[in-house]
Amino acid sequence: MKNILKFLALVLLVLAAVLLINTYRTTSRQMSGLDTALMINISDTAVFNLSAAIQFRTVSNADPTMIDSAQFEKFIDFIAVTYPLVHANLNFERVNSYALLYEWKGKNTSLKPALLMGHYDVVPVIQGTERLWEHKPFDGEIAQGYVYGRGALDDKTTVMGVLEAVEHLLKTGYKPERSLYLAFGHDEEVLGKYGGKEIASILKKRNVALEYVLDEGGMIKQDGVEGLNKPIAMIGIAEKGYVTLRLTATGEGGHSSMPPPQTSIGDLAEAIDRLQKNPFPARLEGAAGYMLDYLAPEMPFTTKLAMSNRWLFSSAIIGSMEKTNSGNATVRTTTAPTILDAGLKENVLPIDATAKINFRILPGDSVAGVINYVKKVIKNDSIQVEVVGESGTDPSFVSDTASVSFKLIHSTVKRCFPDVMVAPYLVVGATDSRYFKDLSLNIYRFMPVRFTDEDLKRFHGTNERISTEDFKNVVRFYVELIKSE
Numbered sequence: 001m002k003n004i005l006k007f008l009a010l011v012l013l014v015l016a017a018v019l020l021i022n023t024y025r026t027t028s029r030q031m032s033g034l035d036t037a038l039m040i041n042i043s044d045t046a047v048f049n050l051s052a053a054i055q056f057r058t059v060s061n062a063d064p065t066m067i068d069s070a071q072f073e074k075f076i077d078f079i080a081v082t083y084p085l086v087h088a089n090l091n092f093e094r095v096n097s098y099a100l101l102y103e104w105k106g107k108n109t110s111l112k113p114a115l116l117m118g119h120y121d122v123v124p125v126i127q128g129t130e131r132l133w134e135h136k137p138f139d140g141e142i143a144q145g146y147v148y149g150r151g152a153l154d155d156k157t158t159v160m161g162v163l164e165a166v167e168h169l170l171k172t173g174y175k176p177e178r179s180l181y182l183a184f185g186h187d188e189e190v191l192g193k194y195g196g197k198e199i200a201s202i203l204k205k206r207n208v209a210l211e212y213v214l215d216e217g218g219m220i221k222q223d224g225v226e227g228l229n230k231p232i233a234m235i236g237i238a239e240k241g242y243v244t245l246r247l248t249a250t251g252e253g254g255h256s257s258m259p260p261p262q263t264s265i266g267d268l269a270e271a272i273d274r275l276q277k278n279p280f281p282a283r284l285e286g287a288a289g290y291m292l293d294y295l296a297p298e299m300p301f302t303t304k305l306a307m308s309n310r311w312l313f314s315s316a317i318i319g320s321m322e323k324t325n326s327g328n329a330t331v332r333t334t335t336a337p338t339i340l341d342a343g344l345k346e347n348v349l350p351i352d353a354t355a356k357i358n359f360r361i362l363p364g365d366s367v368a369g370v371i372n373y374v375k376k377v378i379k380n381d382s383i384q385v386e387v388v389g390e391s392g393t394d395p396s397f398v399s400d401t402a403s404v405s406f407k408l409i410h411s412t413v414k415r416c417f418p419d420v421m422v423a424p425y426l427v428v429g430a431t432d433s434r435y436f437k438d439l440s441l442n443i444y445r446f447m448p449v450r451f452t453d454e455d456l457k458r459f460h461g462t463n464e465r466i467s468t469e470d471f472k473n474v475v476r477f478y479v480e481l482i483k484s485e
């Protein structure tokens with residue numbers, strides 16, 4: 001007995017030692033000792049230009065014939081006039097009429113070019129919400145230190161910020177070492193088939209290999225995360241895939257006065273219920289794991305200990321992340337029923353009942369894997385499962401955090417925003433950058449703007465805005481980034 005106790009004590013001691021050693025070996029991944037970037041003077045003209053850009057109603061539509069093409073033409077004319085040096089010094093081409101591709105030839109043609117991208121199309125303002133805007137969505141009003149309007153965050157800030165930065169650098173006579181492409185889509189909000197996708201395929205045909213791609217996606221989370229109350233620049237190193245499945249249950253129909261025990265609506269409801277009660281398995285590998293690697297060393301001791309010993313605590317960490325919708329979306333493929341359709345008359349049993357369910361697919365899973373999983377979980381062969389629209393999009397690969405380009409973005413963040421720490425993360429939405437997967441292994445998604453949880457609601461929402469100082473910092477960030485490569 002004594003020996004057993006002794007043995008147990010030894011096991012516990014060894015376990016404690018392993019946990020502590022792993023914890024102490026978890027050292028900060030933050031780059032340090034960097035010079036703070038000089039505060040470049042960005043005039044108010046940059047802010048006025050953003051305000052003007054918002055006033056073009058470049059609302060995209062899944063049906064390209066439905067857009068107000070005059071607004072897109074006027075926007076393109078506007079940037080040509082506003083950024084004369086960009087248009088005089090860079091090669092410029094229009095792709096599928098409205099997507100914009102610029103090439104700034106670098107001095108050293110042996111270096112792979114980089115590509116900065118964004119999109120200038122915007123989502124519409126939902127009818128009935130116009131009156132909730134403090135300043136009209138397409139007036140680009142500047143008030144209380146903010147520029148208001150649709151696109152102020154998503155994503156005219158990126159497009160105008162990059163153009164301002166390049167114009168600024170050209171004014172100072174700067175010429176980059178590495179060639180730089182600028183790529184601005186016009187239909188990102190409706191899947192980017194004619195803009196981002198076409199630009200990527202043109203570059204691929206020209207055999208361009210890119211050092212890195214930087215698109216929208218991540219941001220500076222001003223509130224930090226639970227346990228770490230400081231601003232964190234979340235740099236997207238991967239993004240989730242996307243597929244919508246249509247589930248169709250078929251019944252016999254007939255009069256509702258003599259219903260059979262199983263109806264199509266009942267079958268469909270049961271299938272949806274099973275899917276919601278059996279979520280996809282959660283994982284901490286990939287982008288989520290890299291994020292924890294960066295967050296762990298900055299955390300209070302117990303959290304640090306758990307995050308540094310994921311071999312033992314992964315289910316506890318997953319359990320805590322699952323509690324928030326955003327945390328849950330980071331660790332698993334998500335299931336979201338979005339549209340239901342069945343029945344026409346209250347006393348008639350419908351024959352078909354259909355549901356559309358949107359899945360956001362974790363890197364490592366796939367569209368095909370989602371379909372298999374759904375069929376397995378609903379356990380009802382009579383329910384038809386099919387992909388809505390085109391084939392869906394598989395998740396991206398996970399870009400490396402050890403690459404020179406990730407370090408470039410990391411150090412530029414630190415130099416421009418010394419109070420901010422850096423962490424890689426998984427983008428749960430979709431960006432046009434997914435089309436560039438054959439052009440570079442280093443695809444990052446980050447917009448250098450500070451956001452609180454409150455601000456996030458303004459994305460695609462009401463009272464979208466950016467502070468004038470934040471916009472000037474966006475320009476400064478791109479100037480530093482371009483100069484640092």
Ligand SMILES: [Zn+2]
Nearest residue numbers: 154155188216
């Ligand atoms: Zn966007």
